[in-house]
Amino acid sequence: MFDVxxxxxxxxxxxxxxxxxxxxxxxxxADHLHxxxxxxxxxxxxxxxAFALATTRMGAPGALAEELAKNRSALAAVxxxxxxxxxxxxxSARTLLLxxxxxxxxxxxxxxxxxxxxxxxxxxxxxxxxxxxxxxxxSDLVVKRLLGASPARGRR
Amino acid sequence: xxxxxxxxxxxxxPLILSLLERGDSYGYAIIQEVRALSNxxxxxxxxxxxxxxxxxEKRKLVGAYWGVADNGRRRKYYRLERxxxxxxxxxxxxxxxxHDMLQRVKGGLPCST
Numbered sequence: 709m710f711d712v713x714x715x716x717x718x719x720x721x722x723x724x725x726x727x728x729x730x731x732x733x734x735x736x737x738a739d740h741l742h743x744x745x746x747x748x749x750x751x752x753x754x755x756x757x758a759f760a761l762a763t764t765r766m767g768a769p770g771a772l773a774e775e776l777a778k779n780r781s782a783l784a785a786v787x788x789x790x791x792x793x794x795x796x797x798x799x800s801a802r803t804l805l806l807x808x809x810x811x812x813x814x815x816x817x818x819x820x821x822x823x824x825x826x827x828x829x830x831x832x833x834x835x836x837x838x839x840x841x842x843x844x845x846x847s848d849l850v851v852k853r854l855l856g857a858s859p860a861r862g863r864r
Numbered sequence: 865x866x867x868x869x870x871x872x873x874x875x876x877x878p879l880i881l882s883l884l885e886r887g888d889s890y891g892y893a894i895i896q897e898v899r900a901l902s903n904x905x906x907x908x909x910x911x912x913x914x915x916x917x918x919x920x921e922k923r924k925l926v927g928a929y930w931g932v933a934d935n936g937r938r939r940k941y942y943r944l945e946r947x948x949x950x951x952x953x954x955x956x957x958x959x960x961x962x963h964d965m966l967q968r969v970k971g972g973l974p975c976s977t
Contacts, residue, residue, distance in 0.1 A: 732930075736891065736940045739933070740910060743892035746935075766910045 710756040716741050719763055741766060801855055808851050812844060866905045876908070876916055878955040884926060884944040885952060891917060891940070917942055925951050 720738045744762035745755075753761060819840060823833055867875075883889060883897055894917075895908050920926045925948035933939040944952070967973075 732940070735930075735938050736914065739890070739937050739939050740892045742935075742937060744910075 710754075710759070712742075712745060712755050712759060715756075715759050716745070723766075804851060804854065808847065812847070816840070866907075872906055872908070875959075877920070878952065878959060880913075880916065880920065881925065881944060881948050881952040881955065884942055884948065888941045888943040890942065894942075920948070923947070 716738050719741065720734050724734055724737065741762055744765050745758045748758035748761045749755070819836060823836060828836075879898060879901075880894060883894055889897070891910075891913055895910065895913055898906055898908055917926065917928075921928050921942070924945055926942045927945050928940055928942050931939050931941050
């Protein structure tokens with residue numbers, strides 16, 4: 709007897725190939741194929757006929773995988789402005805990370821130099837040493853929050 | 865009469881955003897709704913919709929969440945986000961503009977009022 713679930717799973721693996729490691733994408737594609745199969749079944753077709761028709765409607769596995777992987781469809785062409793914006797944002801994110809790292813490196817060196825040369829009392833020294841990690845943690849949190857609001861978050 | 869590929873492509877995002885404005889939906893349902901709205905003239909290939917949905921999701925124009933369909937399967941639903949509503953408003957204004965221009969030309973109205 710034809711096992712629709714097994715056939716769908718196998719088709720999804722064949723279609724997505726490497727991308728199949730992204731189980732959410734595989735689940736979304738499998739759900740779509742099941743919907744197509746159910747529509748074909750509602751038209752009175754047998755399970756294997758419905759599966760064959762549904763996969764035909766979905767497109768050739770190779771072509772579909774390429775489509776899903778490269779976003780090079782005619783429809784995806786309209787996304788080009790969005791893609792440009794995303795690339796621009798990623799450039800800004802890299803700059804932000806680099807600036808953050810350089811700023812902290814400079815801050816740490818300056819603090820160390822000041823502690824070594826100043827005649828500050830022990831309380832002041834401990835205050836500086838104790839404050840630096842807290843400040844670093846806070847600024848790291850801010851940077852992560854900024855990056856978390858980015859289009860790169862949750863990138864597949 | 866089926867519209868050209870270019871026109872189908874250009875209208876994809878405003879159509880998706882418009883459909884999601886009516887309520888949360890998922891890939892297969894969106895394709896079916898577009899087919900029904902166009903009386904079968906606009907056929908989106910299954911593999912073409914998802915790259916667009918995923919990009920809209922990354923741009924925060926739409927959000928996504930996993931739910932369970934009536935048949936018990938896991939299903940990814942999409943919803944319109946605030947930024948998506950703003951984008952839809954802009955796109956609608958553009959489409960209305962072109963529609964208005966075409967109507968004016970068709971109706972023989974003066975080019976400027």
